[in-house]
Amino acid sequence: MTDQLFVLDGETAPPMANGEIIFEAPWQSRVFGMAQSLSQTGHYQWDEFRAYLIEDIKDWEQQNSAEERGHYPYFDLFLESLTRLLNDKSMVARAEIQSRTSAFAERPHGHDHVHDQGDGHSH
Amino acid sequence: MTDHASPQSIRTEAIESLLIEKDLLTADAVDAVITTYTERVGPMNGAKLVARAWTDPDFKARLLTDATSVVEEYQFEGGQVEKLIVRECTAFDHHVVVCTLCSCYPWAVLGLPPAWYKDPAYRSRIVSEPRQVLAEMGLNLSESTRINVWDSSAEIRYLVLPKRPKGSEALSESELAEMVTRDAMIGVAQVDLP
Incomplete structure (x- = not known):
């Protein structure tokens, strides 16, 4: 089965409506897609990722009041779980992610519409 | 932003x-x-089955007698249904699905399960006091309607065929499919005209 789906329910369930995951921003669907794709191609077991996510959700719950728990930042935690797992699996070091993130953050406005180098790079 | x-x-x-x-x-x-x-993936797969059953009596008969092979013919992506049983709601009978043991769910036709489906409160109370739970979820059934609760398992998944809404006769199959919600196919809601 190529389009295998992975269980995200109970405490690891993403925000959903009418059976579909609610992505509030494009990055949320990208990070979700990356985590699943890496698992589909055998870079880790889905349960390994899930265990990281459970940990991050538990940590967040301990640090926040019951009131705030109703709208916890699911995909922020998801992003952190993926970062940790990639680091622990020596796939991408956290430091590498940090420096690339800083580099991207410093790009001039409108960077993704200007391609001054013919390097085949595309968004 | x-x-x-x-x-x-x-x-x-x-x-x-x-x-x-x-x-x-x-x-x-x-x-x-x-x-x-x-x-x-998602509830659209199930909604298509429901809309076709509403408009095609032969298809409906097949769906109610052997949903598993009907679904196989559709070759929905993203999940497998071991054995699927479809229960039809009528004026006298309402059907609602639960998985009391875990959260077995017909993924191929309904997509990802809603968070409450796995909630222990739903799983136990829908069996012991279904009328009350459905009312709390916004579905008020008349006392004369019998409520049947179907317990899913790893081997058997259920899909509810909701009642076709009154006044929908002029709508096409695809327009009907748009109206069928996931909750209606679990049996915790009815399909209403927009």
């Missing part, structure tokens, strides 16, 4: 670019996963 990218968005982009450089990932594979979850 400003037009500046959020920190999470930049970090996500950084991770993706690194993974692609290291040949661990392709952008196309990520796109494929997203499409699977947001478009191809």
